[in-house]
Amino acid sequence: MSPVWEAAMAQRERREEPKRPPVTIKGVRNRLVFYLDDACAFGDILADLDEKLNGAQARLLSGAQMDVSVYTGSRDLSEWERDEVRRALSRTGSLLVREFVSDRGRRRVTYEPRLVYGPVRAGQVVVHPGDLVVIGDVNPGGLVAAEGDVYVLGALRGIAHAGSSGDREAVIAAADFRPTQIRIADIISEPPEERVPGVAYFEYAYIDGDRVQVDKLWALNGRRPRRRSGEGTRGREEER
Known part of the structure; x- marks a missing residue:
């Protein structure tokens, strides 16, 4: 069989690979x-x-x-x-x-931001690799942690950790800011000064230099540009 014929037969027998679906x-x-x-x-x-x-x-x-x-x-x-x-x-x-x-x-x-409906009770741990939003309270003994920001649309009375992968631009915000401990990236802060019962403290925590500072929540928007959820956070591999 000539080489030309062999090539022609091979071309004829070759099967087109199935097209991958979109x-x-x-x-x-x-x-x-x-x-x-x-x-x-x-x-x-x-x-x-x-x-x-x-x-x-x-x-x-x-x-x-x-x-x-x-x-x-x-x-x-x-x-x-x-x-x-x-x-x-x-x-x-x-x-x-x-x-x-x-x-x-x-x-x-x-x-994508993770939305959690509270309360987060004592002994519960909620972790997310992006921004974390809790609708409800975080009770004493509860822990919420995120590689992005942590927002509590309720009373934060437990432990909160933002920027857990090392993001020092992350913040912790709450409609009533009364944490037992807060941590941003690698910096741990003790609770704010004594709080008056029955008064809601709309505040957020952020890193300034090497210290965690607390300010009124309305100041958050002007402190830094808005960023997309998950920017600056660590990705994880998916099986493929």
């Missing part, structure tokens, strides 16, 4: 990971996402609330594109986007 869904640990093909148009991703969420897989993706990670490969999604993905997934009523993961250049991870 969206692939896998279960990883205790969450779902949506892998978005970084080589196709974003409109195709939205169309495939809509088909999966409303087609044959709709029943599997509904029910109890489940955390979702969105992996975008070498693609960096714009804020508008992220919002579109969030909206599509939120329509199921059970899928909650916790983070977007990209490996373009260096690995970038943005964690």
Whole structure:
């Protein structure tokens, strides 16, 4: 058989690899990971996402609330594109986007804020790698910790640790600031001075130099520019 004929037969027998779908869904640990093909148009991703969420897989993706990670490969999604993905997934009523993961250049991870309904009771520990928002009280003996900011929309009477991975720009804020201990990055601070019972102290804690300072909550907005949740926090690897 001539080399030309062999090449022709090999070309004929070669099978085209199946095309990768715009969206692939896998279960990883205790969450779902949506892998978005970084080589196709974003409109195709939205169309495939809509088909999966409303087609044959709709029943599997509904029910109890489940955390979702969105992996975008070498693609960096714009804020508008992220919002579109969030909206599509939120329509199921059970899928909650916790983070977007990209490996373009260096690995970038943005964690969605975690919302916790209190009270956080004595002995409870709540930890999150992004910003943490507690709606309710943190009681004495309770611990809340985040690699980003900690916001307590209630009374903070327990222990709070912000910037747990070393972020000194993180803050701790509460509608009633009465912690037993606060910590930002590697700096620990004792409780504020004696508090008057029945008076709510709308305050926040931040690092100034090498000390933790406490100021009125209204001053937070002017102290630093607003940042996205998760900026400056440490990312974690996902199984792929």
